Amino acid sequence: MKIAVIGAGMAGLSAAYELQKAGADVTVFESADAVGGRTLTRRQSGFQMDTGAIYVSPGYTQTNRIISELGLEQALVKVQPKMGFLRDGECHPLDLASPGKSFVKTRLLSFTSKLMLAKLLPRILKLWRNINFGNMGSLAIYDHESTQDYCSRVLNQELHDYFVDPIIRINMLNKTHASSSGELFWLLKSLGAPYIYVLTNGTSTIAEALAGEIEVLTGSTVGEIRHEADSVKLTYTRNDASMSQVFDGCIVTTPPDIALQLCPSIPKPEQTFFRQVQPIKHMVISLGLSRILPLQESTILGSEKESPNLLTIVIDPNRAPGRSAQGHTVVTLWMTEDWSRQLWDTPDDEVVKHALSEVLPIIGDVAGEVAVNLVTRSNYSCFKGYPGYYQNLDHYMRAKTRDGRLLFAGDFAGIGIEGAVISGQSAATDMIGSF
Numbered sequence: 001m002k003i004a005v006i007g008a009g010m011a012g013l014s015a016a017y018e019l020q021k022a023g024a025d026v027t028v029f030e031s032a033d034a035v036g037g038r039t040l041t042r043r044q045s046g047f048q049m050d051t052g053a054i055y056v057s058p059g060y061t062q063t064n065r066i067i068s069e070l071g072l073e074q075a076l077v078k079v080q081p082k083m084g085f086l087r088d089g090e091c092h093p094l095d096l097a098s099p100g101k102s103f104v105k106t107r108l109l110s111f112t113s114k115l116m117l118a119k120l121l122p123r124i125l126k127l128w129r130n131i132n133f134g135n136m137g138s139l140a141i142y143d144h145e146s147t148q149d150y151c152s153r154v155l156n157q158e159l160h161d162y163f164v165d166p167i168i169r170i171n172m173l174n175k176t177h178a179s180s181s182g183e184l185f186w187l188l189k190s191l192g193a194p195y196i197y198v199l200t201n202g203t204s205t206i207a208e209a210l211a212g213e214i215e216v217l218t219g220s221t222v223g224e225i226r227h228e229a230d231s232v233k234l235t236y237t238r239n240d241a242s243m244s245q246v247f248d249g250c251i252v253t254t255p256p257d258i259a260l261q262l263c264p265s266i267p268k269p270e271q272t273f274f275r276q277v278q279p280i281k282h283m284v285i286s287l288g289l290s291r292i293l294p295l296q297e298s299t300i301l302g303s304e305k306e307s308p309n310l311l312t313i314v315i316d317p318n319r320a321p322g323r324s325a326q327g328h329t330v331v332t333l334w335m336t337e338d339w340s341r342q343l344w345d346t347p348d349d350e351v352v353k354h355a356l357s358e359v360l361p362i363i364g365d366v367a368g369e370v371a372v373n374l375v376t377r378s379n380y381s382c383f384k385g386y387p388g389y390y391q392n393l394d395h396y397m398r399a400k401t402r403d404g405r406l407l408f409a410g411d412f413a414g415i416g417i418e419g420a421v422i423s424g425q426s427a428a429t430d431m432i433g434s435f
């Protein structure tokens, strides 16, 4: 059984890993020069910069199973995420190791707002029982209005501006008017985590270890995938040369819009659903600084009200210790989609200058201490979880192609590393079952 996997992100690599364990002859095609996709860590001048995912949750059962199978437990560092929420220019910490105590004490929200939030607990607990990282289709029942409308109807403006909007921004890279209200309940689950994992040498350590077990062709951009009777023919470009290869089956893990372009004979369920997936496009700016910031927080969450162009600031010694030389640190800025689109074609140095001016009131002037900067432009950072998305997803998950030589995976059904891993594993199981 000769199988091609397109994309060396967590979905593709976990699919390839399972297929290989089942005895398949697997080749992974990856257009970038390195593996990891949206978990990519760039290492430059002594700085390790996560350009995508920053955390692995202890609740990621399948990801943690792979980590342990690969013998990577030593690379995991347990950290207590300390989030900072902005209000009137002040940063209010919330310690997720003790969320209850932290919420009671915080001056971020009024007593009335805290009470309102507490009243949501039964609903959140109900959803927790149905939570499935691999299928967010369970949110379909809460998918009829936007998070912003839900806040106006059930909560209040204060909760929306200083709490809900920031957590939608950091997790879904989205705005509340464009986010389905189900996402709020889903995300509140993450606030209960007493600790979280980071990887000593960067998040892409997992992808790199997986790639060590499998044949991966980096720098290979697939241009077309043709399903022909009992085989699948790939056309791809590598080192400026165009090549073709025939496989018994293929799993595609590119973003949905690319999958639509690559596969002229894409099955009907995928064709319908992938056309409904709207990508969020945004920029991540990684800064290697020659000093440490005098802040306690591991992440500072932006908001429409306080920092309209900024989604989040990730501060590394507090998030991921030991990532850079003594006295140095990495700070990562996630910018909004609107801001990113405006500056998309602007040279990197200019982009960095603009970004530094956005964070000046929050972290101070660090322009003179930037030793290294890296601008990552992502055409597909995640799907837009608009109201109606989860109903479409639920429909798709029931109809999706499971039996065939051409299958699809990715984090469109469950956001995050675990969603991608579960999707990859499930496609591998389906592919094996198709023979």
Ligand SMILES: Cc1cc2nc3c(=O)[nH]c(=O)nc-3n(C[C@H](O)[C@H](O)[C@H](O)COP(=O)(O)OP(=O)(O)OC[C@H]3O[C@@H](n4cnc5c(N)ncnc54)[C@H](O)[C@@H]3O)c2cc1C
Binding pocket: 006, 007, 008, 009, 010, 011, 012, 029, 030, 031, 032, 036, 037, 038, 039, 051, 052, 053, 054, 055, 056, 057, 220, 221, 222, 223, 253, 254, 255, 258, 284, 334, 378, 381, 382, 409, 410, 411, 412, 415, 416, 417, 418, 419, 420
């Ligand atoms: C800024 C940011 C922060 C995040 N933080 C977290 C976090 O802390 N924790 C968490 O769990 N998740 C986080 N996520 C989400 C997580 O990174 C993703 O859900 C997950 O990595 C997606 O994996 P994937 O394999 O589905 O897709 P990808 O990682 O995007 O992999 C797809 C791969 O396909 C390749 N490809 C595309 N087109 C072609 C082609 N034509 N030929 C060959 N290859 C191609 C791409 O280069 C890419 O490597 C974050 C995401 C972002 C953007």
